[in-house]
Amino acid sequence: MKTIHLNSRRDFMKFVGVSSLFAITPTVANSATIPHIVVVGGGFAGATCAKYLKMWGGASIDVTIIEANSTYVSPILSNLVLNGQKRTSDLSFTYGTLSSKYGINMIHSTVNSVDKITQTLSLANGNRVKYDKLVLASGIDFIKINDYDITKVPHAWKAGEQTNILKAQIDAMVDGDTFTMTIPSAPYRCPPGPYERACVVADYLKNKKGYKNCKVVVLDANTNIIVEADAFGAKFAEYGVEYRPSTTVTAVDDTAKTVTFTEDGTSKSLSSTVLNVIPNQKAASIVFTTGVNSGNWAPINPLSYESVLTSGIYIIGDSQATGQPKAGHIANSEAKVCADAILRTLSGVALYPSPKTNSACYSPTSATEASWLTGVYKYDATTQTMVASNLAAGHSEVANYKKMFLWSGNLFADTFA
Ligand SMILES: Cc1cc2nc3c(=O)[nH]c(=O)nc-3n(C[C@H](O)[C@H](O)[C@H](O)COP(=O)(O)OP(=O)(O)OC[C@H]3O[C@@H](n4cnc5c(N)ncnc54)[C@H](O)[C@@H]3O)c2cc1C
Structure with missing residues (x-):
C-alpha cells in the first residue's frame, strides 16, 4: 500500500486553497499502491463521501462506489410525485459527474458479502473487489x-x-x-x-x-x-x-x-x-452480513463513523446508530466528517475532535x-x-x-x- 503523509497543514491548505476544517489533503509518498477506499451505496451518504474523499484526497487515493442501481431516485421530495407536482425522473440522478469530474470509479452491482480478513467484497455480478478502507452507506431495510x-x-x-x-x-x-x-x-x-x-x-x-x-x-x-x-x-x-x-x-x-x-x-x-x-426499519442488510450491527443499527465512533466493532469499516447515513436523525441532509453532513476522518487516518493525523453535523x-x-x-x-x-x-x-x-x-x-x- 502506498504510504501517505502530510508535509505540513499550512502546505496542503495552500495546495488545495481552502480553509475548511475538513480540508485535510494527504500527499503521496513514493510507494507501490494507492489506498483503495470502497463505498457501498451511492445515495446521499455514499455519493457525498466518495466525492469529498476525492476532492480532498486527490490522486493520493482511489475511490470506488459500488451501487446496485445505475440511477438513484431521491426519496427527498418523493411525496410530491404522489400529488403530481414532480415525476420520479425529476428526482433521478446518475453518477457521470462523480466519475468524470472527480475520478470516482463506479461499479453497478450489489455487494453480497464482505470478507473482513482478506478485505474483499463479493459482488452479485461475480466479481471480487479488494479494499483498504470500506464505507457502508447502504441505507435501510424493512423489518x-x-x-x-x-x-x-x-x-x-x-x-x-x-x-x-x-x-x-x-x-x-x-x-x-x-x-x-x-x-x-x-x-x-x-x-x-x-x-x-x-x-x-x-x-x-x-x-x-x-x-x-x-x-x-x-x-x-x-x-x-x-x-x-x-x-x-x-x-x-x-x-x-x-x-x-x-x-x-x-x-x-x-x-x-x-x-x-x-x-x-x-x-x-x-x-x-x-x-x-x-x-419498521433497520440498517441495510449488508451491515448485518458484515457483522457490524448491534441490534437493528450499526454503532460507530462519531468522530470518524468507524465501526466500534470492526476497524477500517465505516458506516454513514441511515444505517448508523448515533441517534442523529435518519435523513439525507444529515447523511451528507456525516459523509464529510467520515471522508475527513479517513484521510486523516491514512495520513497518521489525529481525528478532528469536535465535529458538528446539521439536519x-x-x-x-x-x-x-x-x-x-x-x-x-x-x-x-x-x-x-x-x-x-x-x-x-x-x-x-x-x-x-x-x-x-x-x-x-x-x-x-x-x-x-
Ligand atoms: C418521503 C421522504 C421524504 C424525505 N424527506 C427528507 C428531507 O426533507 N430531508 C432529509 O434530510 N431527508 C429526507 N428523507 C430521508 C432521506 O431520503 C434518507 O434519509 C436518505 O436517502 C438516506 O441516505 P443514505 O445514503 O443513507 O441511504 P439511501 O439514500 O437509501 O442510499 C443507499 C444506497 O445504497 C444502495 N445499496 C444498498 N445496499 C447495497 C449493496 N449491498 N450493494 C450495493 N448497493 C447497495 C442502494 O441501492 C441505495 O442507492 C426523506 C425520505 C422519504 C422517504
Whole structure:
C-alpha cells in the first residue's frame, strides 16, 4: 500500500486553497499502491463521501462506489410525485459527474458479502473487489411483518418504482374511497416524512381531485406525532385526517387490502382502497452480513463513523446508530466528517475532535405550502455522543414552498454534481 503523509497543514491548505476544517489533503509518498477506499451505496451518504474523499484526497487515493442501481431516485421530495407536482425522473440522478469530474470509479452491482480478513467484497455480478478502507452507506431495510406483495401494498419509502406504484393507486381512487397508511416505530428514515405524506395525499384528494368523501387514516406506531406536532396536527385537523397513535401493525393482507393492528390492547382490522404500509426499519442488510450491527443499527465512533466493532469499516447515513436523525441532509453532513476522518487516518493525523453535523427537512403539506425542521448536532467529548442543539421548526406556509426547492437543489448538487 502506498504510504501517505502530510508535509505540513499550512502546505496542503495552500495546495488545495481552502480553509475548511475538513480540508485535510494527504500527499503521496513514493510507494507501490494507492489506498483503495470502497463505498457501498451511492445515495446521499455514499455519493457525498466518495466525492469529498476525492476532492480532498486527490490522486493520493482511489475511490470506488459500488451501487446496485445505475440511477438513484431521491426519496427527498418523493411525496410530491404522489400529488403530481414532480415525476420520479425529476428526482433521478446518475453518477457521470462523480466519475468524470472527480475520478470516482463506479461499479453497478450489489455487494453480497464482505470478507473482513482478506478485505474483499463479493459482488452479485461475480466479481471480487479488494479494499483498504470500506464505507457502508447502504441505507435501510424493512423489518418483515409477514409475506405480502409490495406491488399491491407499497411502502414507497425507497423512491422509484414503489413511488410510481403508490401514485397510480391513489390516482385510481374515486370519491368515497379510503387511503390508509401506517407509520413505523421510531427510529425510521425521515421523521417528518410519513406525516408529510398524509398531508400531501389528503390535500390532493380533497382539493385537487375535489373528493369530499374520501377518508385518510393514519395508524401511527408512535404515541404521538413525533416531530412538528403543531404544524402536522393543524393540517390533519384542516383535512379531516383520522389520526390513530399507539397502533402496532401485526399483519397485512395484500388481496383484501386489510391491515391488522393492535390498539388499546385490542386486535383490530381495517380494509382500505389504498393501503400504504411503511414497516419498521433497520440498517441495510449488508451491515448485518458484515457483522457490524448491534441490534437493528450499526454503532460507530462519531468522530470518524468507524465501526466500534470492526476497524477500517465505516458506516454513514441511515444505517448508523448515533441517534442523529435518519435523513439525507444529515447523511451528507456525516459523509464529510467520515471522508475527513479517513484521510486523516491514512495520513497518521489525529481525528478532528469536535465535529458538528446539521439536519434539515422541508415538508410539503399541500401543493403550495411547506413546513421545515432543522437541528445542529455537536460532539460531546464527555459522553462521546452527538448531542442535538439549536432545534427549530417553521409552520406550514406558502413562502416555505419555494425555499424547499432552493434547499433541495443545493443538497442534490452538493451530493451528485
Ligand atoms: C418521503 C421522504 C421524504 C424525505 N424527506 C427528507 C428531507 O426533507 N430531508 C432529509 O434530510 N431527508 C429526507 N428523507 C430521508 C432521506 O431520503 C434518507 O434519509 C436518505 O436517502 C438516506 O441516505 P443514505 O445514503 O443513507 O441511504 P439511501 O439514500 O437509501 O442510499 C443507499 C444506497 O445504497 C444502495 N445499496 C444498498 N445496499 C447495497 C449493496 N449491498 N450493494 C450495493 N448497493 C447497495 C442502494 O441501492 C441505495 O442507492 C426523506 C425520505 C422519504 C422517504
